Amino acid sequence: MSDEVLLSAQDLSVRFGGVLAVNKVSFDVRRGEVFTLIGPNGAGKTTVFNLISRIYNPTTGSITWHGGPQPIALTQLAPHSIAALGIARTFQNIELFEHATVLHNLLIGRHVHRQTGLWSEIFFTGATRRAEIAAREKAEQVIDLLDLQHHRDSMVAGLPYGVRKVVELARALCTEPKLLLLDEPSSGLNVEETADMAFWIQDIQHELGISVLMVEHDMSLVSRVSDRVLAMNQGEVLATGTPREVQSDAKVVEAYLGTVDDVSNLRRAA
Numbered sequence: 001m002s003d004e005v006l007l008s009a010q011d012l013s014v015r016f017g018g019v020l021a022v023n024k025v026s027f028d029v030r031r032g033e034v035f036t037l038i039g040p041n042g043a044g045k046t047t048v049f050n051l052i053s054r055i056y057n058p059t060t061g062s063i064t065w066h067g068g069p070q071p072i073a074l075t076q077l078a079p080h081s082i083a084a085l086g087i088a089r090t091f092q093n094i095e096l097f098e099h100a101t102v103l104h105n106l107l108i109g110r111h112v113h114r115q116t117g118l119w120s121e122i123f124f125t126g127a128t129r130r131a132e133i134a135a136r137e138k139a140e141q142v143i144d145l146l147d148l149q150h151h152r153d154s155m156v157a158g159l160p161y162g163v164r165k166v167v168e169l170a171r172a173l174c175t176e177p178k179l180l181l182l183d184e185p186s187s188g189l190n191v192e193e194t195a196d197m198a199f200w201i202q203d204i205q206h207e208l209g210i211s212v213l214m215v216e217h218d219m220s221l222v223s224r225v226s227d228r229v230l231a232m233n234q235g236e237v238l239a240t241g242t243p244r245e246v247q248s249d250a251k252v253v254e255a256y257l258g259t260v261d262d263v264s265n266l267r268r269a270a
């Protein structure tokens with residue numbers, strides 16, 4: 001992990017009617033790190049993702065992308081431009097094409113890379129053919145990486161939840177992101193599947209060199225894979241630091257008082 005900043009959020013706030021869902025939140029995601037947002041339900045974690053994905057406009061604040069030659073203010077961009085910059089995400093509730101195969105879902109994920117125009121698509125020119133071949137090669141690589149060979153030609157609708165979760169991760173990886181946003185990668189997974197997910201997140205970081213911004217409730221997973229953690233509650237940042245620093249922060253302990261198990265898990269695993 002370097003100290004180089006990949007994405008910077010400064011003073012982000014968003015209000016929904018009377019609710020200040022995110023309140024003056026600032027953080028930097030560094031190149032190569034796994035940076036994790038934790039916090040009780042309703043803390044504003046998914047809303048931070050939705051601000052980065054441009055699903056919402058912040059009421060105040062800025063998000064700057066440092067993944068290209070020049071810094072880019074994300075809040076000036078249309079939502080579809082975000083993926084093209086190299087930011088991919090998975091959703092808290094899996095979002096896949098249920099009535100398509102795993103392979104097709106992964107190829108759809110690649111569409112962000114298609115630079116070819118309408119005419120070349122119609123006439124299936126060399127550029128289109130090369131894009132198609134590159135997409136298939138990438139999809140096959142990701143299928144191998146995440147052990148999805150068995151399910152390659154299965155309809156998503158018929159797959160167990162745990163496998164669909166991995167397919168969603170695979171689809172995001174097929175876009176070859178620089179930054180991967182994972183919203184609760186372990187939710188709904190059993191202990192074994194969660195352990196696999198931890199390995200894959202570490203592979204994605206170390207083998208593929210992709211930076212990860214994650215939201216996660218499972219504190220043993222958080223401690224295992226995160227370089228740094230940001231704890232938030234009711235829209236505000238409580239603490240930022242290593243998993244160990246954050247778990248021993250008095251404000252974090254207090255915010256988790258209702259769920260003491262979470263904090264003790266974090267402590268045990270740190």
Ligand SMILES: Nc1ncnc2c1ncn2[C@@H]1O[C@H](COP(=O)(O)OP(=O)(O)OP(=O)(O)O)[C@@H](O)[C@H]1O
Nearest residue numbers: 016019021039040041042043044045046047048092
């Ligand atoms: N589109 C919206 N309209 C109105 N309120 C919203 C909207 N999106 C989020 N909120 C509110 O913002 C707050 C933060 O929600 P958010 O989904 O970001 O929480 P979270 O930290 O992801 O929680 P969880 O751990 O349960 O997923 C909540 O009070 C939620 O009800």
Ligand SMILES: [Mg+2]
Nearest residue numbers: 045046047092
């Ligand atoms: Mg959420």
